Amino acid sequence: MIAVKNLQKNYGKLEILKGIDLEIHKGEVVVVIGPSGSGKSTFLRCLNLLEQPTGGEITFEGQSITSKKHDINITREKMGMVFQQFNLFPHKTVLQNITLAPIKVKKQQQAEADKFAMELLKTVGLEDKKDAYPAQLSGGQKQRIAIARALAMQPHVMLFDEPTSALDPEMVGEVLEVMKKLAEDGMTMVIVTHEMGFAREVGDRILFMDGGVIVEQGTPAQVFGNPQHVRTQDFLSKVL
């Protein structure tokens, strides 16, 4: 579904990504772990071109999205993204946050968009908050709305950039629960996270990144149970 070939990203002389090769299949849940500064977030943000790669190629559903002719907006409709800082639109209500893009981008009718939004709100357990503004929500609620907002575009893949890192500990669970449900429903997901328990439980494949490369990858059992690389062992011994 997504194929990444020799992906590179530099900021001036600083090399963040030093050649990433990866294939992500439909329905797969790929969890990216690694120390801060290893390039995990940059990698994720390259997948929908929020960061413009300096080299390499990314294809999504058979189309090269890194080619100059490609209109990235069309691809982004099919790639949902959830951010560490939620990034809800503070001047819009919860319902408006969710329906804005479907109405403006997909040209859905208001009623149709509202109906689907209410279904999504039900899924994330926040129907009663439809008329609230983001400032009136807790962190965990905000993130669940952000997930609903991304899902409203009916994406083929969901990207999660440390979705629980900005949350108070007691709110992490409710967000992970929603993500788990999503994974069980067969959504293709790429998740950057520090939640090792979640990675082990929900991930089909774990990528360990360090220094701008994928050091090691495999099933959770392989990576967590029997890490091959010294750097992986070192990292896991610190976080587990």
Added chain:
Amino acid sequence: MDITLFKMAYDYRDFFLTGLQYTLLLAVLGVFFGFILGIIISLLRMSKWGVLRFLATAWVEFLRGTPMLVQLFLIHYGLATFGIEFTPIQSGAITLSINSSAYLAEIFRAGIQGVDRGQMEAARSLGMKQGMTMRHIILPQALKSVLPAIGNEFITIIKESSIISFIGVTDLMFQARTVTTISYDGMTPLVIIAFMYFVLTFTLSKILGRLERRLNTDDRR
């Protein structure tokens, strides 16, 4: 003195009301076109094209760096030598608009750059195009945060509009001098129009204050 004040205000009410009419007309035109132009200029200043950025910056620097009176004369008398002639009202409206556009552009730019980067990213990640994101996500938040500064600029426009009396627009300032010429009273007409200007600006600042409070109910952060 106080008796003369009211008597004069009443006796010459037609003069003052005409003046008020033109001052208001010019201020409204200046605010309206200055606002639209200001948004355009601020977007150009953040364009990815160097030429556009340069032109917009030059526009802002020139208009901020030269007296508005000079700008007014350049437009009204200077352009006339090239065969481009405007009526006094047109010249006044153009001068006020472009002059305030420079200040407003800087205010908007500060506001737009003050909106969290994540807002742009979130909207773009949903497939919204740049322009769409600006209109629905960035500008509403930017405008809200710079509303007090915009209000200041509007008040400035109302006051500065008095210079258009120089080219013969019968605004409040012009009418005050007319009344002085008729009545030989140099003081009272000025006090009257000072009061009228104040009522205009004070009302505006109250309206903006109310608008600000209303917008703030959205997101108490």
